[in-house]
Amino acid sequence: MDSVGVAAAAAPDAGPGPAWQSKCPWGAPSTSISCSLADVMSEQLAKELQLEEENAAFPEVVAAAEGPFITGENIDTSSDLMLAQMLQMEFDREYDAQLRREEKKINGDSKVSISFENYRKVHPYDSDSSEDEVDWQDTRHDPYRADKPTTTPKRGFIGKGKDITTKHDEVVCGRKNTARMENFAPEFQVGDGIGMDLKLSNQVFNALKQHAYSEERRSARLHEKKEHSTAEKAVDPRTRLLLYKMVNSGMLETITGCISTGKESVVFHAYGGKSATEDKVIPPECAIKVFKTTLNEFKNRDKYIKDDYRFKDRFSKLNPRKIIRMWAEKEMHNLTRMQNAGIPCPQVVILKKHVLVMSFIGQDQVPAPKLKDVTLSNEDMKKAYYQILNMMQQLYRECNLVHADLSEYNMLWHDGKVWLIDVSQSVEPTHPHGLEFLFRDCRNVSQFFQKGGVAEALNERELFNAVSGLNITADNEVDFQAEIEALEKMNEDHVQNHGKKLSTFSSDGDPPIYDE
Numbered sequence: 001m002d003s004v005g006v007a008a009a010a011a012p013d014a015g016p017g018p019a020w021q022s023k024c025p026w027g028a029p030s031t032s033i034s035c036s037l038a039d040v041m042s043e044q045l046a047k048e049l050q051l052e053e054e055n056a057a058f059p060e061v062v063a064a065a066e067g068p069f070i071t072g073e074n075i076d077t078s079s080d081l082m083l084a085q086m087l088q089m090e091f092d093r094e095y096d097a098q099l100r101r102e103e104k105k106i107n108g109d110s111k112v113s114i115s116f117e118n119y120r121k122v123h124p125y126d127s128d129s130s131e132d133e134v135d136w137q138d139t140r141h142d143p144y145r146a147d148k149p150t151t152t153p154k155r156g157f158i159g160k161g162k163d164i165t166t167k168h169d170e171v172v173c174g175r176k177n178t179a180r181m182e183n184f185a186p187e188f189q190v191g192d193g194i195g196m197d198l199k200l201s202n203q204v205f206n207a208l209k210q211h212a213y214s215e216e217r218r219s220a221r222l223h224e225k226k227e228h229s230t231a232e233k234a235v236d237p238r239t240r241l242l243l244y245k246m247v248n249s250g251m252l253e254t255i256t257g258c259i260s261t262g263k264e265s266v267v268f269h270a271y272g273g274k275s276a277t278e279d280k281v282i283p284p285e286c287a288i289k290v291f292k293t294t295l296n297e298f299k300n301r302d303k304y305i306k307d308d309y310r311f312k313d314r315f316s317k318l319n320p321r322k323i324i325r326m327w328a329e330k331e332m333h334n335l336t337r338m339q340n341a342g343i344p345c346p347q348v349v350i351l352k353k354h355v356l357v358m359s360f361i362g363q364d365q366v367p368a369p370k371l372k373d374v375t376l377s378n379e380d381m382k383k384a385y386y387q388i389l390n391m392m393q394q395l396y397r398e399c400n401l402v403h404a405d406l407s408e409y410n411m412l413w414h415d416g417k418v419w420l421i422d423v424s425q426s427v428e429p430t431h432p433h434g435l436e437f438l439f440r441d442c443r444n445v446s447q448f449f450q451k452g453g454v455a456e457a458l459n460e461r462e463l464f465n466a467v468s469g470l471n472i473t474a475d476n477e478v479d480f481q482a483e484i485e486a487l488e489k490m491n492e493d494h495v496q497n498h499g500k501k502l503s504t505f506s507s508d509g510d511p512p513i514y515d516e
Helices: 003-010 043-057 080-107 170-183 202-228 237-248 320-340 378-397 434-451 460-468 477-498
Strands: 252-261 265-272 285-291 348-352 355-359 411-414 417-420
Touching: 170 202, 237 252, 237 348, 237 355, 252 285, 285 320, 320 348, 320 355, 378 417, 378 434, 378 460, 434 460, 434 477, 460 477
Parallel strands: none
Antiparallel strands: 252 265, 265 285, 285 355, 348 355, 411 417
């Protein structure tokens, strides 16, 4: 009996089973049923035939051992969603395998490697890798995490005979020092010394360690200095708080911005508000002078204040940072004297620590130009010279002050007259260097106006005698300065012996008289 006959004989005895088992592929074809063309073109008939084929190929209940399309245990493949997920998973695995091959091809033996981890479709622990394929996490090379040098055993050496290596070996110590650099502060860049197999001697390592420690301490000092001192624009947190209080109290309406910067202070423009007391009037526009609280700019300024009798007793007792507040207080007192004498200068509004509020010399946020920046006619230049000469005499005789930094940089031209500013360094004539400062001011004023074409401008020696009232007759500048130093020495000795300063000047402008 042939195979077709065996299959046909066994078919009736077979039990109920799937439709695909009831039909033998070697059996005789069944007789076709004739149908019309309309039935063949019918969509309903096509759907019914498709449904029968799906039911025959994918029955609802299929044993786990009988299904030829089953790829896992207890997985229902009758759902199109499940089949789609399985196909997508297989595609993702192939995609990740391709990414791993691309990584290996691009990286090669390079110390700098790239990774396509962010582009992977399947998480590493979900990947079904073969036994000869290692996980990508194990093969990934990190050049910044090289193997650290092995530690020396407790016995202090390794090896035997000629190959013995102690803990004092140059190569071993060098690699250990390189590894110990990782313990430095994060701000100290050490690089990838281990990856480059760098070997540092003990001398170099100790020097780097000390430098790293010094840099760490310096960084801490700079941070503290920035927090407790004014920065380049002089507005640190404490200064900002003082300005906020002035605005909140109504004394100032608003602060517009910076109008001038200098070595020792910064000047801001502000619109004045209302005063808490009726007797004090705040000008419409104010100038806020903020003294920088850094001590670098005041190292050569102590000579202006430590020998001033008004602050001499307080100078040695205060913290150096508080000297800056004293500097602001000194300018306030000097401006008050000048204002009482009728000298054109800013009017003092209030002093808060190192912040001095004054009237603004200018208009509509535009400060008055300095005398060196303004172009004056010959008549105005001559007028300005005589005005400055008169102010210097008033400052010396009525205010008992010497400007000590008078030049075209500290004189403003506003409303057709000269205004004096920046008098924080002004001292009294009884100062040990008061006459020297006066002679320097006379030199600056004389040179500026002589260059400006004022024929009536006196030279520095004549101007000094005209301002001070002293009749120093010297043929040259060297002898003139020698007589000035002699007068200062005489005054200093008198103050040290008798504890008294020069007597007040008489109204007719006579030279100062020393009390014996």
